[in-house]
Amino acid sequence: MNEIPISHILFVSTALFFIGMYGLFTRRNMITMLMAIELILNSVNINFVVFNKYLYPDKLDGIFFTIFIIAIAAAEAAVAIAIIINLYRNHQSIDVEEAEEMKF
Template sequence: MPPAFPPLYPITLQHGLILGAALFSIGLAGALTKRNSIVILMAIEVMLNGVNVTFVAFARQLEPAVLTGQVFALFIITVAAAEAAVGLALIIAIYHLRHSVQIDEANELQG
C-alpha cells in the first residue's frame, strides 16, 4: 500500500552521505581539540556513528536485498560498546592516580 502522503523530500543517498560526513567531521574536530579524555571518547563515538550512517546509506542505495552494509553498522555498534567499556576502565585507572581525566595533565611521558 503506498503511503497516503508521499514524502515531500524523499531521503536520497546524498542526504545520508552528507549527514554521515558531517557527524564524522564534527567528531574528528572534537577528538582533535578537546582535552578531557571522556569528551574525546564521546567524540570518537560520534565519528563511529557518522561511519554507521554512511554504511546504511550506501547499503540502501546499493543492494536493498543484501545486508552487508547494515551488518557492518551493527558490528561497529557492538565494537563501539566494547570500546567504551575498555576506555572508561582505563580512564578510571588514571582518575585513581591523579584525580583528573584531562589528557593534557597526562604529561608523565613527554612527547
C-alpha cells in the same frame, strides 16, 4: 512520496565524521574525547545503512556491519572507561593536559 536523496544523507554522515574528528582534537576532557570517537563510529554506521538501503538493497551486508560496529564500540568504550578510571586514581584528574609524564 519523494525520498530524501542519498547525497543529503551522505553529507550528514561526512559532517558528523569531521565534527567527531574536530572534537577529538580540541577537547581536553577524556570522556568527551571518547564521545567524539563515538560520533565518528556513528557516522560510519549511517554510511553503511544508507549505502545498503539505496544502492544494494538485495543483500544485507551493510546492516550486519553496522550491528557489529555498535557492539565493538561498546566494548571499546568499556575498556577505555576502565583505563580512564584507573588514570583518575593515579593522576586525580581526567584532563588530558595533566597526563604529561612522557614527552619528547
